[in-house]
Amino acid sequence: MDAALPIAMRWLHIASVIVLLGGIFYARVVIGDLARGFRPVAYWAIGAILASGIYNFVSKTAVSTNYQVWFGIKMLVVLHVFATTILYRGKKRLLTGIVIAGAIIVAISGYLRWISLPR
Numbered sequence: 520m521d522a523a524l525p526i527a528m529r530w531l532h533i534a535s536v537i538v539l540l541g542g543i544f545y546a547r548v549v550i551g552d553l554a555r556g557f558r559p560v561a562y563w564a565i566g567a568i569l570a571s572g573i574y575n576f577v578s579k580t581a582v583s584t585n586y587q588v589w590f591g592i593k594m595l596v597v598l599h600v601f602a603t604t605i606l607y608r609g610k611k612r613l614l615t616g617i618v619i620a621g622a623i624i625v626a627i628s629g630y631l632r633w634i635s636l637p638r
């Protein structure tokens with residue numbers, strides 16, 4: 520049962536990321552704008568990503584310097600995604616930025632996972 524909370528938090532992190540980035544990708548590529556109704560969904564997703572991400576991070580034991588560096592870079596790009604989502608007021612260019620930044624974050628996260636696995 521020790522695995523239940525970490526797995527639930529990992530699920531919450533990835534599920535919320537899918538909702539946020541998937542919604543913005545759909546808005547940018549298919550619709551061309553962010554529907555007003557997406558705003559509360561995005562806020563909830565940001566809250567869930569933050570809470571589960573902090574949980575994931577503090578439950579790590581002994582991470583390398585390389586891990587810390589890439590985690591820091593991830594946080595900077597994440598800040599860009601969160602800030603742009605919150606401040607978005609109809610500029611299509613901002614949605615493009617979020618889609619690209621989101622793809623970069625997912626790649627960095629996969630790398631963080633890879634370097635923290637025992638080999």
Ligand code: HEM
Pocket residue numbers: 532533536540568569571572573575576597600621624625628629630631632633635
């Ligand atoms: C737009 C925002 C974010 C995206 C797209 C994102 C994406 C992801 C993804 C896809 C994973 C799973 C990686 C894998 O298993 O291959 C992950 C893991 C993780 N995320 Fe995030 N994340 C975001 C925000 C955050 C925030 C705000 C934090 C911390 C405050 C955070 C901390 C973590 C940690 C610690 C892991 C585990 C990495 C590992 O396995 O070592 N993430 N993230």
